[in-house]
Amino acid sequence: MTVFRKLKELGYLTSYSHRGKYYTLTDIPHFDELGLWSCRSAWFSISGNLLETTCQFVDEAEAGFTAAELQRLLHVGVKEPLLKLYRQKRIDRKEVDGVYVYLSREKGRKRNQRLTREGRLVAVEIGHSPLREELSQELNAVIILFFSLLDxxxxxxxxxxxxxxxxxxxDRKVAEVLELDVHTVARGRHELFASDVERERVRRKGGGRKRVEKKRPK
Incomplete structure (x- = not known):
């Protein structure tokens, strides 16, 4: 009986690193939250080989992946499988700031990944606000939805x-976009930068409707 026939009977996995050079029995790995496990320098995935692992990671990514981002997670080069998956039309890609971001092919998922990526780019730009006029109407709609969930x-x-x-x-621009009174915006700005924030309350003490006490009949 050959080694491979014996491995097949026992159940085994092939490493996605080292071009599938290493093997392990299926009951040995303890995969992490990403579905990965390593033994010395060999890496294994619950998805199987590098091509399938790359595809799964891109599909499930919150904001897609650049090749460099995915390489840091998988600990191996991924340019070749990314390009192959794109040519097979199993994943999509979009150029952002001169770098390709790889996205899911599923329309709804791809849209969410693109919006999340766009939002992250906005957030890291110094002095830039998601409420600036040059942003897409779609992203502004997401910002307004998020705003509606706050107290x-x-x-x-x-x-x-x-x-x-x-x-x-x-103050005026934000008030227009979020449909707030301009004085409310100014008050929030002053409170925030003066550290005048009460963590335990939604309203200031004494704010809101006055409590109505029931009167007993005399």
Whole structure:
């Protein structure tokens, strides 16, 4: 009986690194949260070989992957499998700032990945705000949806932060986009940068409707 026939009977996995040079029995690996496991320098994946592992990672990525980002996760070069998957039309790609970002082929998933990637790029630009006019209407809609999930205090502080990013005239611009009173935006900005924030309350003490006490009949 050959070694491979015996391995097949027992069940085995092939490494996705080293061009599949290494093997392990299926009951040995303890895969991490990414579905990866390593033994010395050999890497194994619950998805199988490098091509299938690359495809799964791109499909499930929150914001897609550049080749460099995915290489850091998988610990092996991925340019070749990414290009092969793209040519096979199993994944898609979009050029962002001169670098290809690889995305899922599924339309809804790809759209979410693209929006998340775009949002991250905006967030890291110094002095840049997601509320600036040059951003797509689609991303502004996502920002407004996120804003609607916040409570009163969080909305005020978030609006104040975005106003600060915009600089002069920021209170008015943010108020228009988020449909707030300009004084509410200014108040949030002042509270945030003066560290005048009460963590335990949504409203200031004494704010809101007055409590109505029931009167007992005399």
């Amino acid at each position: 009163e205090k969080q909305r005020r502080l978030y609006a104040g932060l975005e106003s600060h990013k915009l600089g002069h005239g920021g």
